[in-house]
Amino acid sequence: MKMKLIYSRENLGKPILSEVINKTNLPINILEAKITLNTGEMLIDVPAEGEKLKEVSYLFQKAGLIVKEITRTIEIDREKCISCGACVSPCPVKAITQDSNWDVIFHEEKCVGCGICVNACPVRAIQML
C-alpha cells in the first residue's frame, strides 16, 4: 500500500519514519519526497495490509502527520488514447508500457503518482485520481 505523509513545519525535523520502521519492523520504502522550509510530503510504500497497515497509519497520525492512503493514482481514458506512446518513456518507474498491439498497459502497483504522464499525453487521455 502506498501512503502519502504530509509533514507540518513542527514535525519536519523529527525522525518519525525511522521510529515507525523500528516499532513495526517493516522495510518501509521512500518513493518520493518533497521538502520545503515549512512543509514536507513523502510518498512511501508500506509492505503490509490489514491490522499491520492500520498500525502503521495510526503511528504516523499519532506522531502528528497527515496520512493519505493511495489506492489509485491515474486513470487512462481508453476512448481518447491514440496509442502514441508519449506517456511511456517519461514515467520514472516504468509504470506504463505498451504491448505488441501498441495498447497502453498501466502497472498500478509501480505508479508513484508523480503526474508526469498526465502532461505528456497530447490528447489529455490521462488524469490524476
Ligand code: SF4
Ligand atoms: S503518475 Fe508518474 S509514476 Fe504514475 S504512471 Fe504517470 S508518470 Fe508513471
Ligand code: SF4
Ligand atoms: S500519451 Fe496519451 S494517447 Fe499517447 S499512449 Fe499515452 S495515454 Fe495514450
